[in-house]
Amino acid sequence: MTNAEDLKESYQATTFKLAGSGARNVGVLKEALQNVDAELASDMYGSGEVIEKFERKMARMLGKEAAVFFPSGTMAQQIALRIWSDQRDNLPAAYHPLAHLEIHEQDGLKKIHRMEPVLLGGADRLMRFSDVEKLGDSVSSILIELPQRELGGELPDFAELEAISDYAKQNGIFLHLDGARLFEVLPYYGKTADQVCALFDSVYVSFYKGIGGVAGAILAGKTPFVAEAKIWKRRYGGDLISLYPYILAADYYLEKRLPKMAEYFEASKALAKSFNALQDVKTRPEVPVSNMFHVHVSRETEEMQAIFTAVQGKTDVGIVANLRDGISAGSCQFELSLGDSIQDVSREKLEEVFQELAQALRK
Amino acid sequence: MTNAEDLKESYQATTFKLAGSGARNVGVLKEALQNVDAELASDMYGSGEVIEKFERKMARMLGKEAAVFFPSGTMAQQIALRIWSDQRDNLPAAYHPLAHLEIHEQDGLKKIHRMEPVLLGGADRLMRFSDVEKLGDSVSSILIELPQRELGGELPDFAELEAISDYAKQNGIFLHLDGARLFEVLPYYGKTADQVCALFDSVYVSFYKGIGGVAGAILAGKTPFVAEAKIWKRRYGGDLISLYPYILAADYYLEKRLPKMAEYFEASKALAKSFNALQDVKTRPEVPVSNMFHVHVSRETEEMQAIFTAVQGKTDVGIVANLRDGISAGSCQFELSLGDSIQDVSREKLEEVFQELAQALRK
Structure with a gap:
């Protein structure tokens, strides 16, 4: 060996x-299903109480008008950046060179949406306000990952985030939160999820990092944004007939581990x-x-x-x-x-x- | 009311x-998990015994070199047609006007792959050999759905399928099987799955139609094709950390209902x-x-x-x-x-x- x-x-x-x-074994799912009634109806291609109720709950928690459950964050985030790009004459997105989209997705954004992102920050440091303030109207969106996983989970100060958010707003740039580990940074910021999310136009959160669910993600934002995201979810083949195994586990472990x-x-x-x-x-x-x-x-x-x-x-x-x-x-x-x-x-x-x-x- | x-x-x-x-309720999943050991390890982003074993089993059953488990057939089929198109100078795919890709996927193939398909057959009839034999080298692939769901589940004769398959082979056209309901037509054809699949270069089967699983699909073909499909699965955000809820249910209900x-x-x-x-x-x-x-x-x-x-x-x-x-x-x-x-x-x-x-x- x-x-x-x-x-x-x-x-x-x-x-x-x-x-x-x-x-990560089958016991994780079994525990989540233990007290779920076998008669509970499956979601059906994005409809049904089991999915809609959880989407409403997450929208509320993240302080957004609406939310849609996705099988993966990879799918959710590419779609968010595409929607924002469509609204700004196909301008590209900007994100950090160590963003998940750049290094873990086999260039999905580039291959599927023909989008060449603008990279901000460096392999050894976070994106800063000074990187962002040069952008003007050259990009449609900025994706910020809180915390930045590939940098050990570093975070910008909240004040710097606010400055970036203000700048984006003033320049017609949509701000997207890669919140794969958003819940994990709330104690440090001393903020609630919706207080952090208020700085962003769209938000993705994951249920299998600190939460420890089986898989799945939520994408949240304004109602028209989420409606558009649901169309893309269908296009991607993410609008499964049944997502309840992930939803029920997400909800169970969220309740268990958020506190x-x-x-x-x-x-x-x-x-x-x-x-x-x-x-x-x-x-x-x-x-x-x-x-x-x-x-x-x-x-x-x-x-x-x-x-x-x-x-x-x-x-x-x-x-x-x-x-x-x-x-x-x-x-x-x-x-x-x-x-x-x-x-x-x-x-x-x-x-x-x-x-x-x-x-x-x-x- | x-x-x-x-x-x-x-x-x-x-x-x-x-x-x-x-x-379609949570009991369907609970029944499938009932006799599964809680210690059984999750698959991890497409790796691990639970997914690899099932992929090998399905490849064998369909008579193909390799297979990959997908969360949905929508994702699997778009990817198959894209791979075949890439191998033929971006020539489009051909399929029936009532194919799932044409009417149920919010134009995913067109929006994601910029592919305008050639439509064969009509809203009131199946695709025939006479439609296919005009194609020459104008398309990269032909997708055939067995049975054609939107036509009540009609089927071509097996001899006609063989003729189409021969023609495709002679003209360098890849033949793809939309086998969402493949298992359901085997008694009529009096064939095994691998005998039908032998006519096709790539095959998709579903686990929640007649099989009655929770969700999920298999895409099968030669080893290099499946390797390429796995890259696209990652790009689409379909390479979930855990697909085992669908895989275990697929396997369970396949054993239960195939006979x-x-x-x-x-x-x-x-x-x-x-x-x-x-x-x-x-x-x-x-x-x-x-x-x-x-x-x-x-x-x-x-x-x-x-x-x-x-x-x-x-x-x-x-x-x-x-x-x-x-x-x-x-x-x-x-x-x-x-x-x-x-x-x-x-x-x-x-x-x-x-x-x-x-x-x-x-x-």
Whole structure:
């Protein structure tokens, strides 16, 4: 076995995990369906109480007129940017070079909508107001991801967001929120979801990141925008006869985990502090602003695979399943997004983990 | 209440139904999950045993090298036609004017792929070999729907299909099967799925028509075709983190209902015969070739709504929930697709239904 395989196997063998809210298995769906009446009627191609009720609930929570449930955020966001582009003479969208659309969607936006986005910000930093204020009327929309996942979950200050929102409004640019992890940043901002969303014309949120559902997304905005999004959802083949498996799980886990976001945030700050106390280790952000952060280690990937494998085997705590090479040579990194699982790791266990790591890294 | 609402309500109130395999409700999913281990790991963005195993099973059943599970047939078929078009210098696809792509997808193919299809056949008849043999090298692909749903589930003879397939092969045209109801026509053709699919380069099958699953589709073909389809599936936002709710239900109901297709077919022929014995009523096809047919009544929609409402109320058997106006003035029509439900309707009940209908129509 390679070091990478050893690491993954040792992770899977652990009883406790730092990240997540438990295994992604069929039990997740079974739990969500447990108390649902078997007689509850399926949604039918976007209609029916089970989907419409949840859409109304999410529209209310996000402070928007309307919302539509999508099988995926990939589909929802491309469609949002296309609708805004259609309203501005086919002007392109602007977003960060590490946006999901740019790096994880096989160029869907470009291939499906022939849209070449304007990239704002850099691979090592967030988009700033100073990037945006040069745009004038050259773009139809700006997509902002809160938090920026590929940058460890960094966030702009709320005041900077407000400035960007004002500028967009004044220049006829639609502002779209990639809120895949929106709920996860509310404790840091000290805002409700609708207060954050008020800065945006359209909003996407996901139900399988911090919420821990099965799949699915909501796209919200004004009523005509959502009506148009439903037409595109049909075009994409996203208007499934039945989306209820995702909707019921989304609703169940939203109720279960939304109240816990502040706990996840606190646990994330404490855990990052422990990592930052280790030699050759630092987290990004140094002080997390959500339940997530990246861990950067200025050691070779192979060396760290061996160290983490040993510590996982000794402590029975899963730290990392897959290490990526870092950007600078001789470094490596991984992501941690906290959920329910961290609550099962006792303080003593955590101390043991970091003592073992500290000792291994001192060598 | 309108007559249409009365009809729908009287249908919903009946204990027995002629069509379908029971209500589309959460119980359908619960039944499928009942014996699935909660520890079974989710698929992850198209990978993992739960999806790969089912894809291999379906590829084998359809006699193709590979298969990919899609959330919907809409997505799967647009992608198939796009891939074939890319391989033939962007030549368009050809299909019937009543194809799903043409009338139920908000022009997805045209809007997403800028493809203007060539239409073959007519609103009142199937596509024929004589339509196809004029094509030469003017199209990249031909999509054939077996059975043609909007024509009551009509089918070409197998020999005509073979002739079309031969012609396509000789002219470098890819042949795609819209097999949304493929399993339903196998008893009539007296063929296995792979024998029918051998005539086609790519095949889509659905799991929520006769099979009665929750949603989802398979697209099958040669390995490079399926690899390309997976890239497009990602672009469309169809590569969900978890498709297992649909996959597990598809597999469960496939096992349960595939062996029953011959029974559904026999029941369909018998039921059509009873309808055809009624005054002013005829079915299309007159003798069904699958589990489905359309019922055409040369009476006003309003009159028939009242008649069906009365008969449903009297017999406790659901015949029709929604009547459509027919093509010719003063006529109406509806569709019947048989499944498990017809087996619960006793011969006596059926006789009662048709006696009541006969009496009402004689007036």
